[in-house]
Amino acid sequence: MGTKFSEDVIPLTDLKVNPGRVVKHAADAHRPVLLTSRGRGVAVVQSMRDYETAEEERAFMRAVVAGLADLEAGRELSLAQAKARLGLK
Secondary structure, eight states, X not given: OOOOHHHHEEEHHHHHHOHHHHHHHHHHHTSOEEEEETTEEEEEEXXXXXXXXXXXXXXXXXXXXXXXXXXXXXXXXXXXXXXXXXXXO
């Protein structure tokens, strides 16, 4: 999800004039829009769906990293132990 600077960098004044167009662009392009003020980035607008997808991916990756760290530290259970702990057959 790379930013296309020719399309995705928008002055803050454009957001003030036509916020619907900026939000629609972010949703249609599936890329975040960088809002600028005096040439500097000040905020990012992203569609809700894209934000939720990115958050789910980050949470999954954090869980994978935590699981790998547990394995390296010797904190592991067999499948039978995990089932017993969860009360599964």
